[in-house]
Amino acid sequence: MSQQGTVRLGADLSPEMQPIGEMVALCYQCGTCSGACPVVAAGGMDYTPRAIMRLLQAGMEEEVLSSQTIWTCASCYHCVVRCPRDIEITDVMTRLRNVALRKGYKARKGKVYNEGFMDIVRAHGRVWEAELVVRYNLLTNPLNFLKLAPVGLTMVRKGKLRFLPDHPQGRAEVRGIFDRLEGGVR
Amino acid sequence: MKYAYFPGCSQESTAEEYNRSLQAVARRLEGIELVEIPDWNCCGATPAATVNPDLPHALAARNLAIAEEMAAAEGTEMEVVAPCAACYKNLRKASHVLRDDPEMLARVNAAMEGHQLGYAPTVRHPLDVVVNDVGVDNVPVAKPLHGLKIASYYGCLLTRPEGGFDDPERPQSMDRLMTALGAEAVDWAYKTKCCGGAIYMTEEEISFKMSADVLAHAKAAGANAVAVGCPFCQLMLDLYQPKLEAIRHTTFDMPIFFFSQLMGLAMGLDRAELGLEKLVIAPFELLARTVDAPEKSTKPKKKRATKLKKWGEG
Numbered sequence: 001m002s003q004q005g006t007v008r009l010g011a012d013l014s015p016e017m018q019p020i021g022e023m024v025a026l027c028y029q030c031g032t033c034s035g036a037c038p039v040v041a042a043g044g045m046d047y048t049p050r051a052i053m054r055l056l057q058a059g060m061e062e063e064v065l066s067s068q069t070i071w072t073c074a075s076c077y078h079c080v081v082r083c084p085r086d087i088e089i090t091d092v093m094t095r096l097r098n099v100a101l102r103k104g105y106k107a108r109k110g111k112v113y114n115e116g117f118m119d120i121v122r123a124h125g126r127v128w129e130a131e132l133v134v135r136y137n138l139l140t141n142p143l144n145f146l147k148l149a150p151v152g153l154t155m156v157r158k159g160k161l162r163f164l165p166d167h168p169q170g171r172a173e174v175r176g177i178f179d180r181l182e183g184g185v186r
Numbered sequence: 187m188k189y190a191y192f193p194g195c196s197q198e199s200t201a202e203e204y205n206r207s208l209q210a211v212a213r214r215l216e217g218i219e220l221v222e223i224p225d226w227n228c229c230g231a232t233p234a235a236t237v238n239p240d241l242p243h244a245l246a247a248r249n250l251a252i253a254e255e256m257a258a259a260e261g262t263e264m265e266v267v268a269p270c271a272a273c274y275k276n277l278r279k280a281s282h283v284l285r286d287d288p289e290m291l292a293r294v295n296a297a298m299e300g301h302q303l304g305y306a307p308t309v310r311h312p313l314d315v316v317v318n319d320v321g322v323d324n325v326p327v328a329k330p331l332h333g334l335k336i337a338s339y340y341g342c343l344l345t346r347p348e349g350g351f352d353d354p355e356r357p358q359s360m361d362r363l364m365t366a367l368g369a370e371a372v373d374w375a376y377k378t379k380c381c382g383g384a385i386y387m388t389e390e391e392i393s394f395k396m397s398a399d400v401l402a403h404a405k406a407a408g409a410n411a412v413a414v415g416c417p418f419c420q421l422m423l424d425l426y427q428p429k430l431e432a433i434r435h436t437t438f439d440m441p442i443f444f445f446s447q448l449m450g451l452a453m454g455l456d457r458a459e460l461g462l463e464k465l466v467i468a469p470f471e472l473l474a475r476t477v478d479a480p481e482k483s484t485k486p487k488k489k490r491a492t493k494l495k496k497w498g499e500g
Contacts, residue, residue, distance in 0.1 A: 038380045042399070044392035072389050074396070075232050076342030076380030081354040090347075097236040109388040110236075117233035118241070125227045127195040136387055151425065158464050160200045160425070170225045170248070173300050177244045180297040 011059035016102075020056065020095050026085040027053040033079035033089050045069040049079050049089055056092075065103065070096040071110040112139045122178045125171030130161055187319065188260060190253035190307070191220035192277065194270035194417075195228050200425075201270070201417030201444070203461025208269055208312055208446040210459035215320050220267060223252050229268075229276040232384045240293060246280030247294040250309075251301035266309045269446075271343035271416035272384070278309040278350065311344060313415045313445060314351035317359040322366035328454030330368025333476025336448070337372045337409035338364055339400065341419040342380040354378065360413060360445055367452035374407035376400050383418030397422040398430040401438045410472060413445045420444060424466045441469035451477065 013021045027050075034040050034048035046068040047055065055064045064070070073093040080090050100107055101114070116135050120128055133152075137144045155161040168174070197205035212220045226249050234242040250266065257264035266281075268274040284291045284306045295302050316325065338360035345354045352359045355378065361371035381400055382393030401423060404412050414420045423430075424442040431437055442465065450460040451473075462469055 038382070038396050038399070039385075039392060042382070042392045042395035044385075044389060044395075072385055072392060074342070074380050074382050074384045074393075076384070077346035077354075078342065078378070078380065081346055081348050094232075094235045095239065098239060101236065113388045114233040114236040117231065118237045121228045121230065121234075121245070126198075127228050127231070129195075129199055132387070151429075154425065154466060155200070158466060159202065160464065162199045166195070166198055168225045168227055170227065170300070173248065173298070174227045174245070176299050177248065177294075177297045178241070180299075181238060181240055181244055181293075 013059050017061050024053045024056045032082045036078040036082045039072050044072040065100045065105050124165040125168040125174040126166045128165035188219045189267040190256050190264045191222045192268040194273040196417035203464040204444040207450050207460040211446050211449045229273040242276050243280045244294040244297045246277045247303045251303040253307050266307050269312050274311045275343040281306045281309050322363050327452045331452050334369040335372050335410045336364045336369045337404035337412045339412050339414050340378050372407045372409045376403035381419045381422040383422045398434050411441045415445050441467045
């Protein structure tokens, strides 16, 4: 879908944001997405999804890429199934996170979590939850370990925590996928 | 029918009882055989696409390619079965994208060494297999789950994005299964609301609000237990339930079962095979006064179950 023919609301998006702008060109601001969003209901977004759509149409990418919303989206697709314009809002949020990471927007928690998660998959071929938790909290808020201790103990008691990672034999193949993907992973 | 089984990372750790109970149940269901995809890798969950938009498709492609090799060796078609809702969604989405987009297929095949993806097999959730391949009435119920009032919780990715095995707004498959198992399927408004599991690590407070909402609605609808088909939903509602109770200043006291555990209970399987002891909110007291109670005490509850069932049909 091209943005041609839609009302021009403001500045043009930068080249890497253009495809994302095209994804939201059809939005007519009904707000169904924001009504469906459980994160909005929990007070977890600074801009509602509807507002993000409008900001993109207006070319205000600075606001969008530095928003809290793109990082608190739970990727639950509730907005997508209800959108009368069939906009892939969840994919828009994911693409925005990707651009924000590449452009170096400040998103400490999101960066540490998402890149850390994939570093672990790259290293082991599978996720190792224990490493993820330790790594994330060490790099964001080590004091959190105190708070996590009771839950950690419950998990150990219930045998829900692996002390060693799983190592599929093909983990070199998995690493190869990361290395060979176009443009690399970072 | 043989299925290429993709357990997913959680089924080896936080949700080991899901894997265990599902395999135990599948062994007893006629015509169902789950064969694990050898040497499978992580599906990439939600972080993969954030880090690189092609990465989730490439990670899925390796698993799907190995499933194709299994099918070729068997000389039959094999669909992929993924019990984790997040893996299911990632693999399902990748399968669709890679079928429709030859350019993307070429890109991920170029990134892979040792395996190449051809047709991209169909990806299914085990609930879909039970309801649509086995049929809820063909589940051999030996011990009906009388007295259990189950809130079937689909969460986000079991039915979304659209195009899967059930309606994304008002799914019924798990409710139908619960009714067939002899439980009462409670009608409630939050069955497809997201638990916030995907943002738990970075946004704990928001995710707890979301999960607490889900439990509060299940409780208000009269449920005494919740059934799930996703390891993250289970973790959020079970492991963190004491925290959710604390932030809401209430008690939920709500066991959170994997649907496969409830199937195993109703099929009369040895409870050690179902991993019930691994649930943080212990279900034993509830089971003692419902499923395991002498028939007499459950009679009034049976009556109510029939009444609600009628509404559901009408």
